[in-house]
Amino acid sequence: MNLQNHQLDSAYLLAGARGYLELLHLTLKNGADLKSTNRYGGTALIPACERGHVEVVKTLLQAGVDPNHVNRLGWTGLLEAILLSDGGPRHQAIVRLLIDGGSDVNLADGNGVTPLQHARERKQDAIAKMLVAAGGR
Template identity: 30%
Template sequence: MNRIIIILTMAFSLFGCNKKEKVDNLTFQQYVASGNYSETKKQLSYGIDPNNIINNGVTPLMTASLNDQVEIIELLYQYKADINAQSEKGWTAVLYAAENGNLKSLKKLTELGANINLTLTGGENAVIQACFRNHPECAKFLIDSGAKIGIPTEIGLTELIVASDLGNLELVKMLYDKFDNVNSINKYGETALIRASLRGHREVTEFLIQKGADKNIKDQSGKNAIDWANENEHFEIKRILNE
């Protein structure tokens, strides 16, 4: 009897430890986030869903893009991960890469055929996300790759307004060359010039004026760019606007 028990124990130790066990979705995505290639590949080979979700629709590919794990992006794609999957709020792998300035991931996703024009539920595209987080290299790559710009979000934001609010002259110049309405307004009546003047961005203000921005446009509060510059004590900008 004891001999049978010993044999069964040995059999379990030899074969039971090799049992192919899939982890839960969160653990798998932690492997992805940390760049643990071997564990990620092992779990995929065990049959874990490459499109499993956590946190209201976040897929492993989105997690890899958020954390700039390029090799894992390729691996997931090989296992048929949906490169254009969207979360409940509209997030995609491309949007996550753009917002976080992960240019390597953005390039890889584009190379694999990802749609760079999908938007969040509010209409924000990857270029706007890159502009908002001040990642000009990602914005430029997207624009050069054919991203559509100039389509206002639900609250009227455009890439030019966002870049002007941040004061990134390089981005503003880049977007001006692609955008045909320097005086577009958002939901609150604000233009790129108003946002630049309010924030105190002198170089952006000068550039927009040179390109024909209308300094007399008033927002919903009844204030124009000069009013905002004066209210925030940006007196050099007020001088430029009054010339």
């Protein structure tokens, strides 16, 4: 179940990254390692956040994946949902799920820039408003 290929993808990690919800459910049911990481040092949650896979993010958070895991780029799922998106409805929904799921809204990137600062720089007003309401600085 947790065997990884030469790119460090397992069925579980690939399901998260590609948004394959049915496969994700199967891997979770059969013992997927929630702490396993891909070639970037990220859990399945991080690319799911970046790519806008709302139901996958919800499923992973409910399964117990750490929303504050930091990959080798110094980013969390919350940061990727902001940095690598247009801030549209899917990513707004993901940010809401992450906040509700325990994401540290002030966990900065490797350069000390917070999620709120990134959202404001990118004119992602709806996301910035959510972060402020959750205590973002």
